[in-house]
Amino acid sequence: MPAPAPPAPPAPLRTSSSADSDWRLRAACTGLAPQTVFARRPKAALPALRACAVCSVRRPCLDTVAPADNLFDGVSGGSLWRNGRRVAVPEALAAALEPQEQP
Numbered sequence: 046m047p048a049p050a051p052p053a054p055p056a057p058l059r060t061s062s063s064a065d066s067d068w069r070l071r072a073a074c075t076g077l078a079p080q081t082v083f084a085r086r087p088k089a090a091l092p093a094l095r096a097c098a099v100c101s102v103r104r105p106c107l108d109t110v111a112p113a114d115n116l117f118d119g120v121s122g123g124s125l126w127r128n129g130r131r132v133a134v135p136e137a138l139a140a141a142l143e144p145q146e147q148p
């Protein structure tokens with residue numbers, strides 16, 4: 046039996062009112078693979094967490110996803126969540142979240 050398809054990323058794919066979806070157009074994680082946006086482990090979530098670090102819509106993302114209320118698994122509002130609880134990023138990986146210098 047094939048593995049179930051990963052869920053769609055919350056930011057770019059959900060359609061709703063224009064006021065609600067406006068922030069989604071500014072989501073820094075747009076285009077990232079669902080496997081990173083909905084990762085359960087910090088290492089796999091790093092690309093999405095790195096996007097969060099520069100994302101201007103962290104608050105509406107967090108308010109909309111409501112991770113704790115929805116037992117969310119994945120990245121929202123600058124944090125990784127598993128079963129609706131914030132997952133700590135190990136120090137060894139946290140350095141990878143620092144903004145990258147452009148050459």
Ligand code: SF4
Binds near residue numbers: 073107
């Ligand atoms: S806060 Fe993070 S998960 Fe939410 S839209 Fe921005 S980059 Fe994506």
